[in-house]
Amino acid sequence: MWTVEEKFVRSGELRLWTERCGDPGAPTVFLVMGTATQGIGWPDEFVEALVDAGRQVIRYDHRDTGRSDCVDFAANPYALGDLAADAVAVLDGHGVPTAHVVGTSLGGAIGQWLAVHRPARVRTLTALASSPMGNDPGPAWARAFAGQPPVAGELPPPTARFLAHVLASAAAPRETYAERVDADVRTWRVLNGDVLPFDEDAARRFVERCHARARDYAAALQHDLAGRRFADDRRAALSAVTAPTLVLHGEQDPLFPPAHGAALAAQIPGARLAVVPGMGHHPFFAPGLTGRIAELVVEHTR
Template sequence: MEQAGKIAVTETSIEVKGVRLQTQAFGDPSSPPIILIMGMMASMLWWPDRLCEELAACQRYVIRYDQRDTGLSTHYPQGAPGYSSGDLAHDVIAILGGYGLETAHVVGMSMGGFVAQEVALRHSRYVRTLTLISTSPLAVEGLPSSTKAYQEHSRAAETVDWSSSEAIAAFLLRDAAMLAGTRHPHDPDAASALIARDMDRAPSFASATNHFALVGEEGPARLRVADIRQPVLAIHGTADPLFPVEHGEAFTKVVQNGRLHRIEGGGHEIHERDIDEIVRAIVDHTA
């Protein structure tokens, strides 16, 4: 066990059906649990340490983890993931079981927000509340697409040499800049340091591109965000170039118990200067 300030931090590897899931927990295990699900190609390191520590300091037991094909969790051959979004949702339940937890508040960002919605729909009894950051509601049509600039950048992923660490790092650095909001200046040095830390930690980074296949797969028609009954908080930047803020607003229109917290000028990111605001919103929602 380490200490982050006065916050206890433990690291645990959980096995589920031959899959290793690397997890890290912050705070007092007797506090209300929150599990954090990060987005595409991103390990748990993309949940800022300070966000985890501040949530724990507010009497929450915070668990973050590496999804499959990221960080220290199980990696698959590039182009052959061998798992579905449903498996990623079940991983959340396996982690709760590994920690001896019957329920938790579930927080998902971007692709992790899709996984979080699937957890609530497939495994409803385990979910106390949902917080969905910079994501889009399942089975809601007519929402605006990404900005043209981000679409052009995204298409460039097809030309990246995923066998080259330098090419991967350069693409991810461009991606971080493209996803930045307008409220605060983008910090390329901080982004570069996080990307390097993430890449150095993973035994294979190219396999994280397997997440692209999950976005393209056909989801079961029965999974609709309108069927979620838990309280839902959408946290969304008003300058998000990937999912424009209308995606966050949609949760308040289709979910029975949905609220929206706007990050004015926020992008598709958890900016260092927005952490205090995001923590307050999550703590209030999970009270």
């Protein structure tokens, strides 16, 4: 018999929404979402698959997303280490000393930070659609937008289609609720990649649910500001990671092309790289992929 518990936990002065599902005595899978995305970005289907496989699951809303508190970034700027401290606070709030950490995109970088700086909290690490946490993509993006060739040894920028979407999205109207929802759905469609089908109805329901439950929907954009801040803690060598690590990456990831996943796996001792055919940056709106990703996580956390 498994249970569902929603509660708020404290990270300093912030209150963070959390949800814990499954048998409290089972091993914990700790789900960490990506930039500007609420914890419900991990679909119920995914959570249920992990619970059915004998795990308990914790997911949560980052600061500035969903039902968690928002921050005045100008007065109190934060960085990756602060988001990682929030993650530790969630584990502490549920009395979980160590967990199988599964992070996607920015969440994968948070997982890396924990594995380096708080290794006792990370039983295993799964980094999905991520890049080495010390990689600053800004220069590569700037060269790509300027039409300049990449620098040798530099991890590649997003695909041309994704960069075009970024420019078009910046100019798209967002004055009405419908326009804002449509813009977000277009972004999820591009992140899905161009090979696998895209479940637009599921993406639209998700976006509408996120709008409905957010304290301040626009606050999530501050994650982009946080992601651009680099300090020594973020540049720490990933060779220090001792947790068994699985790097899951989409063959068609338009934001972090596959070289990012390969570079991440190469920097972590013993890491296993699994490239998923056809998968883009976010797998959960491609029919059938949610179950496949769940199977890979279950296998890695067994």
